[in-house]
Amino acid sequence: MMSLRQLQYLVAVADHLHFRRAAEACNVSQPALSAQIQQLEENLGAQLVERSQRKVILSPIGREVVARARRLLTDVEALQSSVQEQAPPLSGTLRLGVIPTVGPYVLPALMPRVRTEFPRVSLYLREEKTAELIAQLRAGQLDLILLALPVAGNDLQSVALFDDPFVLVMPVGHELTERQEVCEADLVDRQLLLLDDGHCLRDQALQVCALSGAPHVADFSATSLNTLVQMVANGLGLTLMPTLALDVEVRAESGLEFRRFEDPQPSRQIGLLWRRSSARKEDFHAFAETIRRQLRSARSASPARSA
Numbered sequence: 556m557m558s559l560r561q562l563q564y565l566v567a568v569a570d571h572l573h574f575r576r577a578a579e580a581c582n583v584s585q586p587a588l589s590a591q592i593q594q595l596e597e598n599l600g601a602q603l604v605e606r607s608q609r610k611v612i613l614s615p616i617g618r619e620v621v622a623r624a625r626r627l628l629t630d631v632e633a634l635q636s637s638v639q640e641q642a643p644p645l646s647g648t649l650r651l652g653v654i655p656t657v658g659p660y661v662l663p664a665l666m667p668r669v670r671t672e673f674p675r676v677s678l679y680l681r682e683e684k685t686a687e688l689i690a691q692l693r694a695g696q697l698d699l700i701l702l703a704l705p706v707a708g709n710d711l712q713s714v715a716l717f718d719d720p721f722v723l724v725m726p727v728g729h730e731l732t733e734r735q736e737v738c739e740a741d742l743v744d745r746q747l748l749l750l751d752d753g754h755c756l757r758d759q760a761l762q763v764c765a766l767s768g769a770p771h772v773a774d775f776s777a778t779s780l781n782t783l784v785q786m787v788a789n790g791l792g793l794t795l796m797p798t799l800a801l802d803v804e805v806r807a808e809s810g811l812e813f814r815r816f817e818d819p820q821p822s823r824q825i826g827l828l829w830r831r832s833s834a835r836k837e838d839f840h841a842f843a844e845t846i847r848r849q850l851r852s853a854r855s856a857s858p859a860r861s862a
Contacts, residue, residue: 646675746792
């Protein structure tokens with residue numbers, strides 16, 4: 556008999572058209588995922604996936620099985636959710652995805668509050684880039700995502716949490732530190748350092764750059780905000796950073812300063828995202844309120860955030 560896990564793996568392969576990335580999304584080894592797909596094909600007596608060294612293609616019957624598997628997995632999720640609805644608020648398992656430019660700056664302080672307010676919940680975390688998290692959400696591997704909005708898709712629903720303004724980060728003593736505030740025009744002809752492709756923060760920063768006309772985006776990029784600030788501190792350029800990250804990344808001993816932009820300040824909107832079909836909407840709104848309370852406490856205690 557086929558298993559739900561085998562169907563989940565098949566859907567992941569259909570989403571990624573790549574066995575390694577599908578295995579990473581399912582948090583299993585590639586050989587284990589491949590073996591389960593092969594077992595599913597043997598059980599059904601049909602080839603579902605055409606394999607080659609360069610690409611993965613679903614067979615015609617494979618596409619049909621994937622479509623049916625998606626509906627079946629959605630029904631199973633609805634069954635689980637209907638049972639969880641009868642339980643106390645935010646109890647059971649909650650699988651939360653978070654983007655790398657939010658997680659390190661929200662989760663460490665948030666987790667103790669969640670454990671206190673919702674002692675019955677078991678929270679599992681996964682940090683990935685936006686596109687990967689959304690794929691996992693749609694595949695039923697995640698329940699909820701904390702990320703930058705908006706996200707397109709009629710099958711998804713979101714709630715905004717807060718606006719996160721961008722600031723310009725530069726080495727101590729840089730000529731722009733003489734200003735109280737900066738504007739987009741100050742980016743013209745500056746060497747700008749950004750995160751690498753796939754990070755939504757890079758796309759948002761490029762939108763700010765477009766307002767300035769012609770900044771010079773460096774040929775090299777970083778995989779994390781921490782790497783970015785080290786590059787800036789070493790005089791390699793300037794960077795845009797969300798206010799959310801300032802307390803961690805721009806400390807007194809970091810050799811960095813920041814300046815806010817003139818109003819209207821460029822910013823990103825952070826929120827929660829879930830499948831519209833989920834029956835746990837009340838839980839997700841309760842979780843959103845917990846995040847808001849934690850952020851209000853953090854802002855009141857942080858001069859950098861409240862300035």
